Amino acid sequence: MINVIVELSKYLILVLMILYTLQCFNMFRIKDAQDRRHLLAKQVMLMFFMDLTAFTVIYLNTLDFRVIQYYLAITVFFAVLQILYRLLYKKASLLLINNMCMLLSVGFIILCRLDMTKAVRQFVIVAAGSAIALIVPILIRKMRFLRKLTWVYAGIGIFLLGVVLVMGMTTYGAKLSIMGVQPSEIVKITFVFFLAALLQKDTSFKNVVIATVIAGAHVLILVLSRDLGSALVFFVGYLVMVYVATKNPGYLGLGLLGGSVASVAAYYLFGHVRQRVVAWKDPMSVYDQEGYQIVQSLFAIGTGGWFGMGLCQGASKGVLPVVEEDFVFAAICEELGILFAICLILVCMSFFLMVVNISLQIKNNFYKLIALGLGTEYAFQVFLTIGGATKFIPMTGITLPLVSYGGSSAMSTIIMLAIIQGLYILREDEDEEIEEKRQKRQPQAGRFPTERESRISRYPRYPG
Structure with missing residues (x-):
């Protein structure tokens, strides 16, 4: 019976992830505020439903009561985080929050399945980092110096x-x-x-x-x-x-x-650089040494196939060294499938596109460069991690942000996203100021507009 549940669950988790990913990109084309709020709320529900399915499967396979406790803890955490951002920051980007929560959710699921002790430690660090990050948008907004x-x-x-x-x-x-x-x-x-x-x-x-x-x-x-x-x-x-x-x-x-x-x-x-290049070019030739991790990573990805073997059915835990850090992407491919992993990459991509969009619309050069710099670092780190695990590039030992185990990486990424959130709010403030100035330029009722007012209304100027 458990095998049937595991087999069905992997397809359900995949469908939920696909729907979530599609809505990430739908957000870029939908302009109506009401429709956007509806999609954002649907994303949250998809994430919670995916967590429920995944942790149910993990519990049925392990019968470890800590899994239930862990699931309840992260559910409360995500709910509180969503509520606090809506209460404290009316202009916050909810898509950024949703994507952060989804990536954290995938990380919590795979870490709970691989190593419960590390999963608990990661959750504590993420919760502490999120508490600190809640004040970062205020600091970005107020500390002009x-x-x-x-x-x-x-x-x-x-x-x-x-x-x-x-x-x-x-x-x-x-x-x-x-x-x-x-x-x-x-x-x-x-x-x-x-x-x-x-x-x-x-x-x-x-x-x-x-x-x-x-x-x-x-x-x-x-x-x-x-x-x-x-x-x-x-x-x-x-x-x-x-x-x-x-x-x-x-x-x-x-x-x-x-x-x-x-x-x-x-x-x-550097000798270890040469070793990694040799392992990248022909890992089987140094299988007993540097090539072992790459070969096992490729085996895991190939074994999982398009749909994965199902949670708790893979062998990465006992075979791949540092699987929770450097090769978490391989473990995700093995148990949740390549299609799920592609969706994960697309969510990361939508994250980066959102940051680039924020950067392009900010007028202040200092804030524009900060948004673009942080977004570039995030995107390139994702590229290095996934590229190394799939043998696209030599392995660099970089973690997958918000997904891999690593307290320092998780903390810094959460703070980086809080900074970007603050920049997004600043951009919204700029848009409000522009709208207010535009309204002030409108001719008063009961009189004809002057030639200058007509020219401004036709060709509005935006502050640089």
């Missing part, structure tokens, strides 16, 4: 990365953390703030050189710590922000050339 702290951001970033280089714990050949905390996740945010503050007004060659030197210092420290995945995320974030700020394709070309040269140099300088 943030754009003036250029060198404070640079100093914090270099100092934290330097401490890790000197005192950090070595994990899988790289210095990543101090006392279980990974400072590079925090520095991702300060790094974006530094570049945005530096380039918001002055994009002269001198300022671009300064930005390049400081960004290079961040990346160099990460390379020396052998945290090459984070170094790539920082580099791509820098490249995109400089290009958008200057609109000069020459800087983009030089950056790509420099990145290519640095990659070749890293290959010859």
Whole structure:
């Protein structure tokens, strides 16, 4: 009987995920506010129904009462989070909140199935991070002096990365953390703030050189710590922000050339980089060593097929090392199917498109660059994780944001999204101000409009 329930549940979970994903993209074309609210509410119900189905299956397979307790805890958490954002921030983007909750939900499901202890620890960190993140939009809205702290951001970033280089714990050949905390996740945010503050007004060659030197210092420290995945995320974030700020394709070309040269140099300088490249090119040739993880990841993805084996039916838990962190995507493919994994990628993509849309509509250059920089870091981290697990690129050891196990990653991603939420609210404030000015420009009733008023009504000007 349990086998029948597991078999049916995987199709039900897939259908719910497909419906949720379709509505993510429907939101971009629907303009009516009432219809949008209806779709957003439907997304929440789909997510709750998916959680109920998944945790029921996990409980029936394990008969562990902690699964029920865990399910009740995350259900209350998601409900409270949805309610608080609606009460505290009337102008908040509910699609951002829904997508964050859905990705967290997928992570909670797969972590609960793989390792209950890690799942509980992840939930506690996510709950704490969400509580902190609730005040971030207010800070973004009120603390206008943030754009003036250029060198404070640079100093914090270099100092934290330097401490890790000197005192950090070595994990899988790289210095990543101090006392279980990974400072590079925090520095991702300060790094974006530094570049945005530096380039918001002055994009002269001198300022671009300064930005390049400081960004290079961040990346160099990460390379020396052998945290090459984070170094790539920082580099791509820098490249995109400089290009958008200057609109000069020459800087983009030089950056790509420099990145290519640095990659070749890293290959010859670091033995573990060469090992990962060999494992990427032909993992079977080094199956007993570096290629083992890649081969097992591909086996898991292939075994799952389009529809997956069903929750608790896969073998990733006992076969794939660090499956909860680096290879969680393979575990999702094995048990929930490739179609479910594609939907997960599309949800991440809609996340990024939403951030780009917010960035394009913000008038203030500082906030525009922050939104674009944070969104780029998020999207590239997703690319590195999934690309490594599927052998599309060499493995970098980066976690899948909000899904993989990793307290520092989850905390920083939640705060990043809260910052973007604050920027979205700022954009809504800007739209309100524009509308108010437009209404003031309307001619008063009972008199003919002047020539200037007629011209403004035909060709409204928007503040820069």
